[in-house]
Amino acid sequence: xxxxxxxxxxLAAFVLVTGAFLVIRSLVKPHSYGELGRYRADAxxxxxxxxxxxxxxxxxxxxxxxxKEQFQAKKGSSHRNIGCETCHGALAAHAEKPAGPKPxxxxxxxxxxxCLRCHAKDPSKPPRFPTVDxxxxxxxxxxxSCHPPHAPKL
Amino acid sequence: xxxxxxxxxxxxxxxxxATLALSKLSTALAWAEGFYxxxxxKRKKPYWGFGxxxxxCIGCGRCADACKTENDVPREPFFFRTWxxxxxxxKDGQVDVDSPNGGIDGYPALQDxxxxxxxxxxxxxxxxxxxxxxxxxxPVGATFKTEDGVVLVDKEYCIGCRYCIQACPYGTRYFHxxxxxxxxxxxxxxxLKRGLDTACVEVCPTGARLCGDLSDPGSGISKFRENNKVxxxxxxxxxxxxxxxxGMDKEVR
Numbered sequence: 465x466x467x468x469x470x471x472x473x474x475l476a477a478f479v480l481v482t483g484a485f486l487v488i489r490s491l492v493k494p495h496s497y498g499e500l501g502r503y504r505a506d507a508x509x510x511x512x513x514x515x516x517x518x519x520x521x522x523x524x525x526x527x528x529x530x531x532k533e534q535f536q537a538k539k540g541s542s543h544r545n546i547g548c549e550t551c552h553g554a555l556a557a558h559a560e561k562p563a564g565p566k567p568x569x570x571x572x573x574x575x576x577x578x579c580l581r582c583h584a585k586d587p588s589k590p591p592r593f594p595t596v597d598x599x600x601x602x603x604x605x606x607x608x609s610c611h612p613p614h615a616p617k618l
Numbered sequence: 619x620x621x622x623x624x625x626x627x628x629x630x631x632x633x634x635x636a637t638l639a640l641s642k643l644s645t646a647l648a649w650a651e652g653f654y655x656x657x658x659x660k661r662k663k664p665y666w667g668f669g670x671x672x673x674x675c676i677g678c679g680r681c682a683d684a685c686k687t688e689n690d691v692p693r694e695p696f697f698f699r700t701w702x703x704x705x706x707x708x709k710d711g712q713v714d715v716d717s718p719n720g721g722i723d724g725y726p727a728l729q730d731x732x733x734x735x736x737x738x739x740x741x742x743x744x745x746x747x748x749x750x751x752x753x754x755x756x757p758v759g760a761t762f763k764t765e766d767g768v769v770l771v772d773k774e775y776c777i778g779c780r781y782c783i784q785a786c787p788y789g790t791r792y793f794h795x796x797x798x799x800x801x802x803x804x805x806x807x808x809x810l811k812r813g814l815d816t817a818c819v820e821v822c823p824t825g826a827r828l829c830g831d832l833s834d835p836g837s838g839i840s841k842f843r844e845n846n847k848v849x850x851x852x853x854x855x856x857x858x859x860x861x862x863x864x865g866m867d868k869e870v871r
Contacts, residue, residue, distance in 0.1 A: 500764075503759045504774070516808055518817045520814045521815070545825060546823045547821060550820075550821040554684070581678050587731050588737035593824070
């Protein structure tokens with residue numbers, strides 16, 4: 465009968481440790497952990513709710529509501545599939561509040577470099593993409609004086 | 619008349635039962651195998667995938683720039699969720715790869731264009747692996763694959779051990795210097811969920827990038843995978859990337 469005390473000691477230790485484990489676990493485990501998998505389910509909603517900065521191509525008719533001339537010019541041109549924000553930067557905030565952040569417009573001095581980011585002659589570019597050798601083709605003239613960027617005719 | 623001995627009866631019925639059980643088992647196994655091999659986007663809607671057409675990429679770097687703006691990625695040239703690599707394959711077999719500042723500021727002229735066999739740009743981003751090594755190694759469950767197939771990082775829960783950064787075979791993760799957590803392409807999950815395209819897709823001037831729902835057979839990405847000969851990166855690693863490339867050269871790693 466004396467030997468049973470050894471067992472009860474072990475049992476008590478086991479219950480104590482298990483209990484402590486469960487208590488600590490319930491304290492440190494985030495409440496949504498494990499709902500969807502081995503991660504915090506709330507994290508998905510938190511990431512979903514992050515703000516967005518690019519309004520996107522789908523919002524372009526809203527650009528056209530104010531910037532009619534540019535919108536119409538771009539419509540039929542070879543730049544028609546390029547989003548406004550590709551050249552003018554993230555504009556979701558501007559679309560919400562037109563008086564707020566202004567679209568980026570390259571300065572006169574940088575416009576050549578800006579156009580050449582896409583259109584400089586480069587052996588790495590796909591062969592059919594329209595490129596130009598910046599040294600051989602009117603190096604001192606801003607591109608936009610002959611090729612208006614919203615309707616760049618060749 | 620031949621009598622059926624007890625021994626024979628038992629033998630025949632036991633073999634019949636065994637055959638029946640085996641055939642049932644093989645049907646069950648075939649079903650399980652089919653379930654395992656079937657891509658998850660046949661069962662779950664939506665399921666996000668990504669495609670890149672290398673033959674359209676002009677290396678303008680607008681994608682890498684827009685990604686940094688959209689997702690608050692530090693501007694220093696070591697931190698990228700997406701970047702554009704330039705591959706230069708020379709006639710003597712040498713291959714040079716560079717990506718100065720991810721391609722945002724353009725590329726220096728190639729040393730010797732006359733010795734060039736071919737050259738092209740390859741945009742890189744999270745491959746959205748089905749069996750993602752980064753998810754498997756995370757010790758705390760801070761990186762995970764969502765129900766719709768996007769691998770994300772829980773900023774609040776990441777302990778910054780950098781194990782996932784080492785595990786990613788594509789090098790698409792970096793350690794955020796301010797938040798001190800691992801960070802990676804989220805496929806602009808906050809945009810996808812609002813019905814928008816990812817920032818990089820929105821700004822790509824040539825339409826070299828596209829994202830979409832793999833579970834919808836009519837979506838752009840499904841058509842892209844169906845109508846083109848596409849390839850993924852490092853398929854031998856068994857990660858099953860959901861990012862596919864069209865027109866990819868064998869030198870691309």
